[in-house]
Amino acid sequence: MRGSAMKILLGCGALLIIGVLIIGGIFIGAKNKMVVLNEQIDSQWAQVENQLKRRNDLIPNIVATVKGYAAHEKSIFVGIADARSKLAGAKTVQDKINANNELSGALSRLLLIVERYPDLKADKQFATLQFELAGTENRIAVERMRYNDNVRAYNMYIKRVPGMFFAAIFRYEPKPYFEVPKSEQAVPKVDFGTK
Numbered sequence: 001m002r003g004s005a006m007k008i009l010l011g012c013g014a015l016l017i018i019g020v021l022i023i024g025g026i027f028i029g030a031k032n033k034m035v036v037l038n039e040q041i042d043s044q045w046a047q048v049e050n051q052l053k054r055r056n057d058l059i060p061n062i063v064a065t066v067k068g069y070a071a072h073e074k075s076i077f078v079g080i081a082d083a084r085s086k087l088a089g090a091k092t093v094q095d096k097i098n099a100n101n102e103l104s105g106a107l108s109r110l111l112l113i114v115e116r117y118p119d120l121k122a123d124k125q126f127a128t129l130q131f132e133l134a135g136t137e138n139r140i141a142v143e144r145m146r147y148n149d150n151v152r153a154y155n156m157y158i159k160r161v162p163g164m165f166f167a168a169i170f171r172y173e174p175k176p177y178f179e180v181p182k183s184e185q186a187v188p189k190v191d192f193g194t195k
Helices: 002-069 074-089 093-114 118-122 124-159 163-170
Strands: none
Touching: 002 074, 002 093, 002 118, 002 124, 002 163, 074 093, 093 124, 118 124, 124 163
């Protein structure tokens, strides 16, 4: 009887160890998945910031070129400078998203001014800068989409079972999407000047 009790005890001990290893493996796998998803978001955000920096570096050249033609449009230049300062000083991802949206609005107003100055539109330096800015805006859009894709995958994982339990245990929070503000989603009005 003593031998069979010992076998039962060893069997239960082995099952307990196997159970602990399985549960530990599940916890480690879940933690590693959240770390990987989080790092993908951080890496993609770095790409977004890289393109935002590129655009930020182009803006002074564009502003300087436009100032030569439209010196009396001071409020636009002040708005762009303020928006650039906010973007440079933003600390959190959400603050950077908000500052970027403000800068995008200021740039839109600047490009509206350009329409009033045919000589400016014909200026080669301005045309080159405008082409560079358009390319950068396209890159920002692509990187923003990739960032949002990574945020979506991460947020879905931490909001679904079993990820939500591990996210709560390891204190992982949802990440913000890089969304276009409502003011920029409006359909532009086109006026061809016909009567």
